[in-house]
Amino acid sequence: MPDPLIGKIFDEFPDESDWDVVIIGGGPNGLIAGAYLSKAGLKVAVVERRYEIGGGLATEEIMFPGYYSNMHAVYHLLVDLMPVLRDFDLNRHALMWTKPNAQAGIVFEDGKSLLLTRMVEDTKDSISKFSFKDAVTFGKVMRGWRRIVTDIIGPATFVPPLSPLDISIAMQRTKVGNEMLELVERSPLDIITENFENDRVRTLMLYASCMWGLDPRETGIGMFVALYLDRAMNKCYCDGGSHKFAGALAREIVVNGGTILDAAEVTKIIMQNGRAAGVEIAEGRTLRSKVVMSTLDPQTTFFDLVGPENLPADLKELVEGWKLDKWSYYTLHVASKEPPHYACDDPWINDAFMVIFGFESMDQLLAHWDNVVAGKVGDNFGGHATCESYFDPHLVHSPWGGHVSFFQMHAPYEIEGGWDKRGPELEEAI
Ligand SMILES: Cc1cc2nc3c(=O)[nH]c(=O)nc-3n(C[C@H](O)[C@H](O)[C@H](O)COP(=O)(O)OP(=O)(O)OC[C@H]3O[C@@H](n4cnc5c(N)ncnc54)[C@H](O)[C@@H]3O)c2cc1C
Structure with missing residues (x-):
């Protein structure tokens, strides 16, 4: 709603929106999938629970002010074989x-x-x-x-x-x-x-x-x-910390017309007639999409977000058998x-x-x-x-x-x- 005194400052992100693909999780897998799909011309939203994208690529000031640590992935084992480095011009983000x-x-x-x-x-x-x-x-x-x-x-x-x-x-x-x-x-x-x-x-x-x-x-x-x-x-x-890779991928998504919602926890995958139809996020917004990709583990995705009552028996059994x-x-x-x-x-x-x-x-x-x-x-x-x-x-x-x-x-x-x-x-x- 526009403020009666100062008028409308910007368009709010709508309570309900439509997308070609919604991706749950802004870690390396969600960001890479988002970068490829938005480059292919699809309307993509990546939804990330934390205030910062990157997941396992996080670099944070966890000990003292001014001292940054890579929280998870430090040793990038397969990066020199990854097609993403060739398929996107990541040099323009000064990635090294x-x-x-x-x-x-x-x-x-x-x-x-x-x-x-x-x-x-x-x-x-x-x-x-x-x-x-x-x-x-x-x-x-x-x-x-x-x-x-x-x-x-x-x-x-x-x-x-x-x-x-x-x-x-x-x-x-x-x-x-x-x-x-x-x-x-x-x-x-x-x-x-x-x-x-x-x-x-x-x-x-x-x-x-x-x-x-x-x-x-x-x-x-x-x-x-x-x-x-x-x-x-x-x-x-x-160089610069693992987060820099996440930042470069995120910019590729945005440059190609995609959106990244951070500090936005997916609380539910909406199901209609046995198919995914979108997601709900904690702040109450709904993102509708026929394609929902989850980078979360199978039990969180299927039991917590989809709900076991919506799963066919064979899939339910597979998910039950999944172990950390x-x-x-x-x-x-x-x-x-x-x-x-x-x-x-x-x-x-x-x-x-x-x-x-x-x-x-x-x-x-x-x-x-x-x-x-x-x-x-x-x-x-x-x-x-x-x-x-x-x-x-x-x-x-x-x-x-x-x-x-x-x-x-x-x-x-x-x-x-x-x-x-x-x-x-x-x-x-x-
Ligand atoms: C301690 C540790 C050290 C590691 N070291 C290395 C290493 O040196 N080299 C290496 O190659 N790999 C390493 N790994 C593994 C690497 O971090 C993972 O393989 C990689 O991060 C997986 O990427 P992902 O995108 O699938 O998931 P993640 O990186 O886990 O990303 C998932 C994202 O989803 C978000 N999320 C969770 N729930 C929700 C929700 N409900 N709604 C919205 N968003 C949500 C999370 O906040 C997270 O950002 C390490 C892992 C750990 C734990």
Whole structure:
């Protein structure tokens, strides 16, 4: 309503509006879908619950004024393979990724260390401190595993999924496909122990292969060892903070005529005759659309927003069977005067994007993961750390200078004894 004294200042966003597509969630998946669909000419609305878009790409001032931290996704594993970088001119948003040469290191209590670098040859040099045989094997297997990633797994991430039978038939046609099929049947633990003899080399390789959630003893997922080891040597950092990527994608949506509603929580997916017909948001507005895309987990989407009474029995059963990953992350963000310094035999470790510590052997690593799955974090835990401001000085805007880092480890959602008690103990130990 126009104000009777000052008249109409601007058109209010209507209580009811019509769209070609409504996307729930302004994280990377919602923003990328929104960017493509609005570029294709559709009228798109992205609806985000938080005051800031980005989801897992959030970069926030959580510790002290002037010290920014990346809350979730720091290691952009597949960004250099993502079509979105080619399909949109993201350079015009001054978007830049850096790929540190020293990618992931592990330090041991006796000061020895081991490094995964972008270059296979440098990694071989580091491995040869422990085992010449493992260094040679690493060079040999990575040559094949890299091709599995660049020729098969990487591109497969960006096309509609094939049925397992079609994948198997396609794989049997090429040499690299057959190499992948050979890996598939084995567990990560088998692949690492069969290929490498030195326990410390195995510890690093297993950590890098399984840190994103693979079960080390599960068979049928062996090809992901190739993917995660290759990506452990190719992680990128988004200069300016991960949020900058979200900001660039959001601007692409808006430039192409789309709309982003932030601080707008979807409370209901409206159903008509068994089909989605739009969404309701907490402030009371309705966005009508024949297409509703949700980037939320299946139980939130179908049970909380659609309502189980609106689901066919087979879909309901599928959603009931969906489970969260077996572990989550515990992250401790730290502001310090100096970047962390690791007392070890290789000064290059201090330049590493990720430094793993706390694990002296593969058995200790496996015991930590078993504990986590059982809802515990024992005293022999380990994890990885990154000094973000070492790579990105933009994160510190304080006259006192200094650095921001984080330590991250696998952790259960619910911990034995409760997070209120165990959390401060872990913080102290770290
Ligand atoms: C601690 C941690 C560390 C991680 N580190 C990495 C990493 O280093 N590298 C990497 O590649 N990946 C990492 N990930 C994973 C990565 O963050 C996710 O894969 C990615 O964010 C998933 O994107 P998404 O768009 O599907 O979901 P999200 O990023 O979760 O976005 C979903 C969005 O939906 C919004 N939302 C929720 N409910 C509603 C609602 N009712 N209405 C409207 N909006 C709603 C949320 O606020 C959120 O913004 C990490 C994840 C965590 C938790």
